[in-house]
Amino acid sequence: MKKSILLLFFFIFRSILNAQVTYYITTDSIKMTEENYLQIKKEMNERKDLVGKYQEILIKSDHGNDTIIKTIKFEKITFAIGKNQKFYDPYAEQRKLIGSHFPIELFRDENDNYYDTDFLKGKPTVVNFWFTNCPPCIEEIPDLYKLKKEYDDSVNFIAITFESRKKVNKFLEKKPFFNFYHIPDSQKPINKLKVESYPITFLLNKEGEIVNIYGGNLFFQMQNLKNLLGWLK
Structure with missing residues (x-):
């Protein structure tokens, strides 16, 4: 029983040591922890003047032994004026493909x-x-x-x-x-x-x-x- 508990703690401890920490860096050289990044995303989704007006671009991910560094860019979406004089994103459907494999x-x-x-x-x-x-x-x-x-x-x-x-x-x-x-x-x-x-x-x-x-x-x-x-x- 004691041996099983010790083995369990060993595997948990090893998984913690091997866990990779994710950091984010923008093209403007702003560095963020994952916590900072998630907070910024949350604030952007809560602000009426920002929600739906910016897209996030994942440029690349660099994997180290214990870290992942993701280079990202927040880019303003250019809107067009429709027949009803309301602004809309003419490329909204294609924008959904960002981050996916090109088929x-x-x-x-x-x-x-x-x-x-x-x-x-x-x-x-x-x-x-x-x-x-x-x-x-x-x-x-x-x-x-x-x-x-x-x-x-x-x-x-x-x-x-x-x-x-x-x-x-x-x-x-x-x-x-x-x-x-x-x-x-x-x-x-x-x-x-x-x-x-x-x-x-x-x-x-x-x-x-x-x-x-x-x-x-x-x-x-x-x-x-x-x-x-x-x-x-």
């Missing part, structure tokens, strides 16, 4: 094979949803080209559309500098992601998880995206 395995390659789940792992990824008759999509192509040129092979650059490969290739003959890795013929997986407004860009971390989304022309949000890429690389 690349739902898409098919040029040989009609599904991509492997880990296809995008190892590098940060920029995924741009577009189509050839979308004026703002075409308007942002020069900025996408500059972004790809700046980061080169250190980042995956993917362009996804519901249009046919034939139509995309014909378009690229006139705009060859839109030199992303193109995945056309993707209406069904696009529907599953509930992408309806174009252009929209997803930023993924090295694990293939969605870090942030950028709706509309990326020109006005480029610095934000680059700042996050700096943390992800």
